Amino acid sequence: MKTTYNKKIKSKIRYLLSVVIITSIFQSCADLDEDPTIAQLAPGAYSKIQELELGVTGVHARLNDASWMTTFYAPFWAGDDITTHFGSNKAEFREFDQRQVSQANSRVKNNWEAIYRTIRAANTVISNNEGLILTDPGEIETQTRLIAEVYFLRGVMFFHLARIHGQIPLPLVPDPDQQLGLSDQVTVYEQIESDLLAAESGLPDVYPGVNAGAPRPNSGSARALLARLYLDWAGFPVKDNAKYAEAATSAKQVIDNSAAHNFALLDDLEDLWTLANVFNSESVWTIPYCKSCGQPNRKFGKLGNPSDLAGWQETFAEIRFFEDFPEGPRKEATYRTEHDWENFNDQPTPVFKKIVGPIEDNLAPDFQTDRNDFFIRYAEVLLIYAEASARSGNITAEAWEALNMIRRRAEGLPFNTPNAGVDVTTGDLAELAFTERKWEFAGEYLRWNDLVRMERVEQALSNRTPQTSMNSSGELLPEFNPIKGSLGTDNYFAPIPQREIDLNPSVNN
Amino acid sequence: MKELFFNLSRKRLILGLLTALMGIYQVYAQQTITGKVVGEDDVGIPGVNVLVKGTTTGQITDFDGNFSISATENDVITISYLGFITQNITVGNQTTINVKLLADTQALDEIVVIGYGTARKSDLTGSVSQVSAKSFEGQPLARLEEALQGRAAGVTVAKANGAPGAAIKVRIRGANSINRSNDPLVVIDGFIGGDLSTLNPNDIASIDVLKDASATAVYGSRGSNGVVLVSTKKGKGVTKVDVDFFTTISTVPDLIPTLGAADFARIENSRRIRGGGSAIFTDQEIAGFAANGGTNYQDEIFQTAISQNLQLSASGSEGKIGYFISGNYVNQEGVVINTNYERYSLRSNVNANISDKFKIGFNIFGSRTTTINDLNQFGRFQGSVVLNALSWDPTTPIFDENGNYNNVSERNLASLNYNPVANLTLANVENIRDRIDANINLSYDILENLNYTLIAGATTFNGSNESYRTFRADPPTAGFGDNKNTTHQISNILTWSKEFGQHNVKATGVYEFSGIQNRFNGYNAARLFVPGGxxxxxxxxxxxxxxxxxxxxxxxxxxxxRGEYIYNNALFVTGTIRMDESSVFRSENRRGYFPSVALAYSFDNMTFIENSNVFSSLKLRAGWGQVGNENIDPYTTFPNVQNANFSFNGSDSTPGVAPNSFGNPDLKWETTTQTNIGIDLGFLNGRANLSIDAYQKNTTDLLLDDPVIPSNGGNVTISKNIGEVENKGIDVAISADVINTDNFNWNTNFNLSHFKNEVTDLGGRDEIQGTFGSIDGQGRTWNIIQVGQPLGQFNGATFLGTWKTSEAAEAATFGRAPGDARYLRDENGDIVFSAIGNGTPTLTWGFNNTITYKNWDLNIFFQGVHGFDILNAVQGVIVGNTGNQRSFLAPEQLNQWTPQNETDIPAGGPNEAGSTRYIEKGDFIRLSNLTLGYTLKDVKHLNANVKLYITGQNLFLITDYSGYDPELTSVPADDNAGNKSVDVAAGINAGAYPNPRSFIFGVKVGF
Known part of the structure; x- marks a missing residue:
């Protein structure tokens, strides 16, 4: 009896022991403190130069998200050079083309949001860099350059948005809760100026290790954009005439240092719009693309063709502008003149070669291309110099020469060789340069801003009816997308997107 | 459960012995009656109580079920055994009485799993629905979620799409959360975080659904969406082998009508001429289309699909070891070409009773599922591939004259997307998910009333995605992504219970910890040099x-x-509290307490119930509790960055990062407070039962994605604890054995849920824009969250027909012409976008009937969903003249506006797919399942029961809806896929994969 009892006790103990052992193997506590740095680069203060480099590349990537589609430039369909399909799903481009932009225009909203997303990335880098104290001289140099690059990108983003909306909020720190109102126009320009000056002072003459065309900005890119800024500043709406002189000086500075920055005109305009030449010395700042890297450019190729040519009917050329365009090599480089466009079934409008590319590149079947954006060309620097010199009352031989270089190339002539048949040395230099810009930059989303700063919207858009273009039945072609809205200065800028107004009451104050 | 029987029968043994002893002293003239008590399988049942009614004379059956008892001719012998229906037999002149006991299903089902323990159904205080295997055995199931559909009141099961292997949406009492998952917590054999979709339905013994907070509070911060407790089968008794095989033939029930090629060409010509262009098709071409019919791409992407399902299981017990082993193979073809789903699974549940006090069990389950071409991964930027097929140019053949695919419409008509047949045929995206669940459970009775149970388990589930794309990618591209997850859970459960006279007290304490690790690796390889795969x-x-x-x-x-107290089997009180500490919140917000209390009162012992011929039971229940939802991603309280690579040189990418979310360190869980009252009524000795529950739940401190001011960072949100959602509703469940005779049985179950969902607060905002982007190229958002309205509001334009000739001048002010579509506009002349419908149903019901007659059995299952709208954007795109589909394709266009016949079908002008024109009522009634079976009993040579059956699923649908199926939604139900908007974008059809109609032929063999 006792042994059985003992046995029982023993087996009980054995079971109990095994329960205790099995159980205790599994016991522990949960680790409840998170460590996001295992797989995430903490977006807090940087401790290494590599983190700063990653952050700056990220700002470029964000900018690319903003710029890869025509949304980035949709407001510039308002110019007299570009139009779009009269029907189809291009209503949001037509709203600009016809000067009646709705607050609900999603291109405006998406562009606004994409730009502020880029600005947030830039502000985050600037803020994270504050605690990054480096000792290695090479690293300090890199840090200076990278931060200057971020200021450049932020300034350009503010600038691009200000051209669309005029007054805008100016967030300078990454803070989700700040409620910024619209800054007045001068403050906006001063901020852009300050960012570009900071960029210029920290950037080298040529960014190390990059292709031609400044796909990463150099100090000359910053100065060229300052020239563009001052030209705007002197015009509508601020009309600070003193800024013309600054525009001229800035442009001259870039011209004088063009060799150091590797900036130069290409000999042949036709070379500018080829796939082979997406990195070229004429571009003063390039937004690069790379289809195979998942970073395609969606503004060219298929988008410029009507459905007759299996296109997406987005970026068409205005008939009247085409009619007025001076014949010559530049017109050939601007349009695909071989098409019988007057008899297109879809919509008889000319096709921009600048958009669909030359025949050899065969971009048209695709809407995603490897084309780059030449955000500002050396030709623009020259023409800013010519126009701003004249408007500031400082007409020089160099200013005439700057204009003549563009005129010569437009005729297919060597731009550095004076040619009495083409060159001009008398007349209204400012107006000649202004008109030269019209032809030189047709289809490059720049014309609208020229009309705005010179308050010539009404003059340019009042009569766009085709004068000479007829279809095979001998009928004069109609004007597509006629103007619906006001051409007055009250309608120059795009509305602030409704979503910003809904979420940020301060923009109404 | 087995132990329970055993314990009870032991008590009865003593009782029986006592009564037998007392019987010796009886003085009346007696005769000895002998007999045998057997079960339905004709095997003797030991321990059955055999009693002479009205006396204390009694006996219990021996090991083989035999008994011998003294009684007079006038005596009535009562034969009773727990779990079986009691029988009363008048002795008469019989000396041998053989009795076959029938299982009392009512009693057998009475154990309910309640989380960290079980309870008798009659003791429940909270709102719990049980779905036992018996109720779905009659229906061939490839997915366990289907077993829940229409069988548990308050549980909504919706197939988001008909793709093989697609996630199925399960909601318990509506959706609480706007931005977080509303999926219920799944607990399989005590292990938290299971996946219903991987389970083999044949492995399941029962599913218990905890619905109200008093029941789910034991799961604390994970309990707010309800809890689905799954119990798998365990082996006991004689060895049983079951084989079940069925094959399914599925088709798309009805095609959506679209214009034929000739009509399409004619309408396209008129559209172009009207727009100022010229005809694009010649009369000769149109005549050609009329003759050859063109190509119907909808027809081309669908197929008759054949599927196989094989299930095998063996179970039983040998001595102290019980086992259940099963295997399952499913191979489902999709009704869309080149889509497929395959699943293998194996389960082994082994239990050992090492001693009376010490039991240990080991369950292991492994499955592999392979999905070929999950269309959800193809994106819906411009509508799904199905929609692309519905809106593709019927005048362009699939192949060109050289036998190559026509990638795009030959004349750029209709859909601007790529050839859907080519897209599907050339697609090769393989998704492989492997899962292994292993857990041990150990139970030890420390003292007579004190038990310790350990549940320890680990799961690994890996999902990899291999894609190889040749379509429109030349050279081809390969992509790979692999998610590896491991989870662990250790639960220590201490249970103490004791009876003090009429007081029954039970206390449960749990210490538990669990975790999950996720690793993701992937690569992309573009422009393969060798296009080999x-x-x-x-x-x-x-x-x-x-x-x-x-x-x-x-x-x-x-x-x-948890404390449970029962007084006199009449008053039931349960109180629980859970404390959770979650790593996804910062230390100061990490700890939460989730209390609940519930009580119930049973009137069964009251004379008015005992004396009633109609009522057999009555119980009232009331409960209150608070539960949470901690379902945010790890590191949400920290700001984070995302990869933002960039190529500076046009050929290589440089790594970069850019800020992504703004972290919010102050986050804590959502809290759902729920009150539930219920009544359970039993009629006619339990032959019919009625349960009604009414509830209100308020979810506060929502983990809401609050939009950041755009100028502070674009279109981003920040998670904040703001806002409130309220759900109110009533659940009714009725079950009855309508007919219950030897040869003919009819069992019916009906349940109905009515609920009302309302967003009551959005932190001061009136509305928040949704995230369902329009598919018509207009850049709109089609859903919106509004205070005072249910989730699932549609945001769109109000369609007013066409501009009439008499209105030409007014139309011209908006740039429109007579015949153009007309929409409601505001004072600025802009089209008004506002709430135009709601996709959240208010009423769901299920009606399940099982009728058996001799060897025949019939299962009929109806299901209904009511009170919701559908934004049929698919129809909007088919109609056309919109962003990415610029032609007209709908047959109604044949009756479009003309100057002579000014109908309200526009002949031009932009068409808003997101408008009232495409809002339809979604209400439907479906015959979900109809199965007719015939069982051959004891087939010679085989020594087996063989059941043959034929099933029709989704045989008919009563609805006014014009699309494929009103139950479909375009947002995949799978929350793991990052589709948090599934409930806020309910009812938007952007081209979901159609639900098939299926015919199934099956055979079940039981050895």
Whole structure:
């Protein structure tokens, strides 16, 4: 009896022991403190130069998200050079083309949001860099350059948005809760100026290790954009005439240092719009693309063709502008003149070669291309110099020469060789340069801003009816997308997107 | 459960012995009656109580079920055994009485799993629905979720799409959360975080659904969406082998009508001429289309699909070891070409009773599912592939004259997307998910009333995605992504219970911790040098290769206490509290307490119930509790960055990062407070039962994605605890054995849920824009969350028909002409976008009938969903003249506006797919299942029961809806896929995969 009892006790103990052992193997506590740095680069203060480099590349990537589609430039369909399909799903481009932009225009909203997303990335880098104290001289140099690059990108983003909306909020720190109102126009320009000056002072003459065309900005890119800024500043709406002189000086500075920055005109305009030449010395700042890297450019190729040519009917050329365009090599480089466009079934409008590319590149079947954006060309620097010199009352031989270089190339002539048949040395230099810009930059989303700063919207858009273009039945072609809205200065800028107004009451104050 | 029987029968043994002893002293003239008590399987049942009614004379049956008892001719012998229907037999002149006991299903079902323990159904205080295997055995199931559909009141099961292997949406009492998952917590054999979709339905013994907070509070911060407790089968008794095989033939029930090629060409010509262009098709071409019919791409992408399902199981017990082993193979073809789903699974549940006090069990389950071409991964930027087929140019053949695919419409008509047949045929995206669940459970009776149970388990589930794309990618691209997850859970459960006279007290304490680690690795390889398939990824050039990595982990640590008190089997009180500490919140917000209390009162012992011929039971229940939802991603309280690579040189990418979310360190869980009252009524001795529950739940401190001011960072949100959602509703469940005779049985179950969902607060905002982007190229958002309205509001334009000739001048002010579509506009002349419908149903019901007659059995299952709208954007796109589909394709266009016949079908002008024109009522009634079976009993030579059956699923649908199926939605139900908007974008059809109609032929063999 006792042994059985003992046995029982023993087996009980054995079971109990095994329960205790099995159980205790599994016991522990949960680790409840998170460590996001295992797989995430903490977006807090940087401790290494590599983190700063990653952050700056990220700002470029964000900018690319903003710029890869025509949304980035949709407001510039308002110019007299570009139009779009009269029907189809291009209503949001037509709203600009016809000067009646709705607050609900999603291109405006998406562009606004994409730009502020880029600005947030830039502000985050600037803020994270504050605690990054480096000792290695090479690293300090890199840090200076990278931060200057971020200021450049932020300034350009503010600038691009200000051209669309005029007054805008100016967030300078990454803070989700700040409620910024619209800054007045001068403050906006001063901020852009300050960012570009900071960029210029920290950037080298040529960014190390990059292709031609400044796909990463150099100090000359910053100065060229300052020239563009001052030209705007002197015009509508601020009309600070003193800024013309600054525009001229800035442009001259870039011209004088063009060799150091590797900036130069290409000999042949036709070379500018080829796939082979997406990195070229004429571009003063390039937004690069790379289809195979998942970073395609969606503004060219298929988008410029009507459905007759299996296109997406987005970026068409205005008939009247085409009619007025001076014949010559530049017109050939601007349009695909071989098409019988007057008899297109879809919509008889000319096709921009600048958009669909030359025949050899065969971009048209695709809407995603490897084309780059030449955000500002050396030709623009020259023409800013010519126009701003004249408007500031400082007409020089160099200013005439700057204009003549563009005129010569437009005729297919060597731009550095004076040619009495083409060159001009008398007349209204400012107006000649202004008109030269019209032809030189047709289809490059720049014309609208020229009309705005010179308050010539009404003059340019009042009569766009085709004068000479007829279809095979001998009928004069109609004007597509006629103007619906006001051409007055009250309608120059795009509305602030409704979503910003809904979420940020301060923009109404 | 088995122990319970055993314990009870032992008590009865003593009782029986006593009564037998007392019987010796009886003085009346007696005769000895002998007999045998057997079960339905004709095997003797030991321990059955045999009693002379009205006396204390009694006996219990021996090991073989035999008994012998003294009684007079006038005596009535009562034969009773727990779990079986009691029988009364008048002795008469019989000396041998053989009795076959029938299982009392009512009693057998009475054990309900309640989380960290079980309870008798009659003792429940909370709102719990049980679905036992018996109720769905009659229906061939490939997915366990289907077993829940229409069988548990308050549980909504909706197939988001008909793709094989697609996630199925399960909601318990509506959706609480706007931005977080509303999926219920799934607990399989005590292990938290299971996946219903991987389970083999044949492995399941029962599913218990905890619905109200008093029941789910034991799961604390994970309980707010309800809890689905799954119990798998365990082996006991004689060895049983079951084989079940069925094959399914599925088709798309009805095609959506679209214009034929000739009509399409005519309408396209008129559209072009009207727009100022010229005809694009010649009369001769149109005549050609009329003759050859063109190509119907809808027809081309669908097929008759054949599926196989094989299930095998063996179970039984040998001595102290019980086992259940099963295997399952499913191979489902999709009704869309080149889509497929395959699943293998194996389960082994082994239990050992090492001693009376010490039991140990080991369950292991493994499954592999392979999905070929999950269409949800094809994106819906411009509508799904199905929609592309519905809106593709019927005048362009699939192949050109050289036998190559026509990638795009020959004349750029209709859909601007690529040839859907080519897209599907050339697609090769393989998704492989492997899952292994292993857990041990150990139970030890420390003292007579004190038990310790350990549940310890680990799961690994890996999902990899291999894609090889040749379509429109020349050279081809290969992509790979692999998610590896491991989870662990250790639960220590201490249970103490004791009876003090009429007081029954039970206390449960739990210490538990669990965690999950996720590792993600992936790569992309573009421009393969050798176009040989996915495994040639390494032939991509360096510049085409990119890698992705991620790691995250989360853990939770908890204490739980529960007290249950029963007085006189009439008053039931349950109180629980759980403390959770979750790693996804910062230390100051980490700890939460989730209390609940519930009570019930049973009137069964009252004379008015005991004396009633109609009522057999009455119970009232009331409960209150608070539960949480901690379902945010790890590291949400920290700001984070995302990869933002960039190519400076046009050929290679440079790594970069850019800020992503703004972290919010102050986050805590959502809290759902729920009150439930219920009544349970039994009629006619339990032959019919009625349960009604009414509830209100308020979810506060929502983990809401609050939009950041755009100028502070674009279109981003920040998670904040703001807002409130309220759900109110009533659940009714009725079950009855309508007919219950030897040869003919009819069992019916009906349940109905009515609920009302309302967003009551959005932190001061009136509305928040949704996230369902329009598919018509207009850049709109089609859903909106509004205070005072249910989730699932549609945002769109109000369609007013056409501009009439008499209105030409007014139309012209908006740039429109007579015949153009007309929409409601505001004072600025802009089209008004506002709430135009709601996709959240208010009423769901299920009606399940099982009728058996001799060897025949019939299962009929109806299901209904009511009170919701559908934004049929698919029809909007088919109609056309919109962003990405610029032609007209709908047959109604044949009756379009003309100057002579000014109908309200526009002949031009932009068409808003997101408008009242495409809002339809979604209400439907479906015959979900109809199965007719015939069982051959004891088939000679085989020594087996063989059941043959034929089933029709989705045989008919009563609805006014014009699309494929009103139950479909375009947002995949799978929350793991990051589709948090599934409930806020309910009812938007952007081209979901159609639900098939299926015919199933099956055979079941039981040895």
């Amino acid at each position: 996915f495994y040639f990824a390494e032939t991509a050039p360096g510049s085409g290769q990119s890698v992705f990595n991620n790691f995250s982990e989360r853990s939770i640590q908890s204490l739980m206490a």
